[in-house]
Amino acid sequence: MxxxxxxxxxxxxxxxxxxxxxxxxxxxxxxxxxxxxxxxAPAPLLTVPAETETTVExxxxxxxxxxxxxDTVAGxxxxxxxxxxxxxxxxxxxxxxxxxxxxxxxxxxxxAELGFRFEQVALPDNQVQPITAVLAGVEHAGPLQLDREGxxxxxxxxxxxxxxxxxxxxGGLAAMGTKxxxxxxxxxxxxxxxxxxxxxxxxxxxxxxxxxxxxTRCRIRLDYPLTVHGQS
Numbered sequence: 001m002x003x004x005x006x007x008x009x010x011x012x013x014x015x016x017x018x019x020x021x022x023x024x025x026x027x028x029x030x031x032x033x034x035x036x037x038x039x040x041a042p043a044p045l046l047t048v049p050a051e052t053e054t055t056v057e058x059x060x061x062x063x064x065x066x067x068x069x070x071d072t073v074a075g076x077x078x079x080x081x082x083x084x085x086x087x088x089x090x091x092x093x094x095x096x097x098x099x100x101x102x103x104x105x106x107x108x109x110x111x112a113e114l115g116f117r118f119e120q121v122a123l124p125d126n127q128v129q130p131i132t133a134v135l136a137g138v139e140h141a142g143p144l145q146l147d148r149e150g151x152x153x154x155x156x157x158x159x160x161x162x163x164x165x166x167x168x169x170x171g172g173l174a175a176m177g178t179k180x181x182x183x184x185x186x187x188x189x190x191x192x193x194x195x196x197x198x199x200x201x202x203x204x205x206x207x208x209x210x211x212x213x214x215x216t217r218c219r220i221r222l223d224y225p226l227t228v229h230g231q232s
Contacts, residue, residue: 043229046083052222053136055079056095056118062212064104064112064154073097073116078217087231094122095133095220101151104209111145111154111207118220123228131226137219143208150221154208 056075074096081089101115118133134150145153212218 043231044086045227046086046088046230048081048083048088048222048226048228050222050225052081053219054081054089056218056220058212058214058216058218061214061216062099062114062116062210064102064114064210067099067102067114069099069102071099073099073118075118075218075220083230088226088228089121090124090231092124095131096120096122097133105154105207112209113151113153114210114212115149115151117150121226121228123231125229125231127228129226129228132223133220134223135218136221138212139217144210152210152212154210 055078057078059074059076060072062071062073074094077089077091077093077095080087080091095118097116097118097120099114099116101113103113105112116135118131120128121131122128135146135152136150137146138144138152143154147153
């Protein structure tokens with residue numbers, strides 16, 4: 001009986017050793033595999049400095065007569081932005097913001113005013129970061145004027161040609177009214193009313209509106225640094 005018990009104990013120890021070895025083998029294999037395959041390191045952080053400028057193409061149109069303060073403005077970066085030789089903001093990066101100032105054109109050559117800023121950037125790799133960027137320039141701006149704060153003005157419409165044309169129209173209609181002096185009062189009043197209307201439009205015209213249609217390319221400037229993960 002003692003011999004049988006001793007043999008049973010030996011077999012139990014042998015079986016236990018084999019089980020531990022079988023359990024340990026996968027762990028050793030996993031450790032070796034982890035050492036053999038290098039871990040993928042996260043992309044380094046890149047900081048785009050303040051005052052950096054880049055070209056943006058507007059995806060939404062803006063018009064000072066129809067737009068309102070608070071309306072969304074969307075744009076897309078046209079040229080990549082590099083930091084230390086690495087791409088921080090690739091082409092196609094989306095920008096979102098809103099209109100912050102808007103005043104339609106008024107009489108007496110009062111030009112329209114427009115201001116907007118971008119407040120969020122969405123990169124192709126799904127990074128979304130807050131941003132503060134204002135307008136720094138507009139391609140083919142024509143008579144538009146841009147100040148340092150990023151506000152656009154429609155410019156003045158004052159023109160000596162317009163005044164000359166208006167005076168000619170006023171004089172012609174006044175002469176017509178004189179010839180019709182013998183006609184009825186209502187018939188004579190019509191040319192004078194038209195002359196007054198032309199004079200009003202010439203000497204007290206509306207200023208220029210600001211219109212930025214979709215696909216307008218403009219320059220934007222960062223007010224503060226922007227930190228993002230570098231792009232591959």
